[in-house]
Amino acid sequence: MVKWSRFNVTSVVLGFALLYMPILLLVIFSFNSSQLVTVWAGFSFRWYGQLFDNQSLLDAAWTTLRVGVISATLATILGTLAAFTLVRHTRFRGRMLFSGMIYAPLVMPDVITGLSLLLLLVTIGFDRGFWTVALAHTTLTMCFVAVVVQSRLITFDRSIEEAALDLGASPVRAFFEVTLPLISPAVFSGWVLAFTLSLDDLVIASFTSGPGTTTLPMKIYSQVRRGVTPEINAVCTILIAVVTVGVIAASVITKRRELQRQRDEHAAAAL
Incomplete structure (x- = not known):
């Protein structure tokens, strides 16, 4: 049995405290009756009651959820096909280039990705709005899937x-009836990861969104610049709860x- 030293215990406690104490304080103060958040x-x-009367925040949250579901679904389909390929x-011509293009968003700064997408949209004359944000998030999360x-x-x-x-x-039937069900845990995990990354994104959405398309991170950031309000604590707590439940459900x-x-594999081997 491995015995932990005081240094190891202290390091772990401090590490978890730095990670989760700010989140815990945010959750606690979301139930504060005072107007002052500190x-x-x-x-x-x-503040939860007032939050549901704040139509602008609710619209931003609904936009974020729709973008997350659509972009995560598209990213899961394209990412699964890319991984299968x-x-x-x-061995096929251009495999190294294809692989590099798939994994480039992993190491590319969000600012560069957002600016590149903005220049592309301006060049082709595509109006920015809901679908440009969804496609941008698909580009961002597909590599993770x-x-x-x-x-x-x-x-x-x-x-x-x-x-x-x-x-x-047939190869197509074998993929959908044999391969896909067996790799479905990884596919589902990829979808949850893509959905979570979409909920969290601020930079790329800021570059690719248009008038009338404001995601929840953009709305929160714009309000925080004028000062933190208890409503922001409340909406962040709800967002944390949604992500936590999703991660736990995905793990289970x-x-x-x-x-x-x-x-099933043991049963097949026994036969």
Whole structure:
């Protein structure tokens, strides 16, 4: 049994404190009855009630959710196809260029990505709005999905897929009925990651959004510049709760599907 020294314990405690104490304080002060966000005056749901009367914040939240769902779905489809191409087709002309273009957003600063997309939209004369933000987030998150799905495809047992092909299934049918269900935990994890990144983005959305298209991070940032209000604490708490529930649900579902996959593989091996 490994014994932790005082230094290790102190380092872990300080690390978690620096990470989660600000979030905890934000959640606590979202229930503060005082107008001053740094002075505790008692427990109250006052600001949550006023939050739901703030139509501009609700519109921004609804826009953010729609952008997140659409961009995460598109990114999951394109990222899965890209990962499948990189893993199954290791030799084709331009593979290195294709791989580099897929993973470029991982290391590209958001400012550069946002500015590049803005110049592209201006050049082609495409009006900025809801769909430009959704497409920009798809570009940003697709590479993350590709990384997650590719790591699963590398360890995928292709004998199961080959057995389906030997039994007469077409490659497309084998993919949708055999391969995709087995890699679905990774695909779902990629979708949740893409959705979370879309909810969090501020820089790229600022470059690619147009009049009447304001996401929640943009709305919060614009209000924080004039001072933090208790309503901002409330909406941030709700956003934290949504992301936390989503991550926990994704972890549980992924774990259950992985266990089911292992049982199916053991059953197939026994036969």
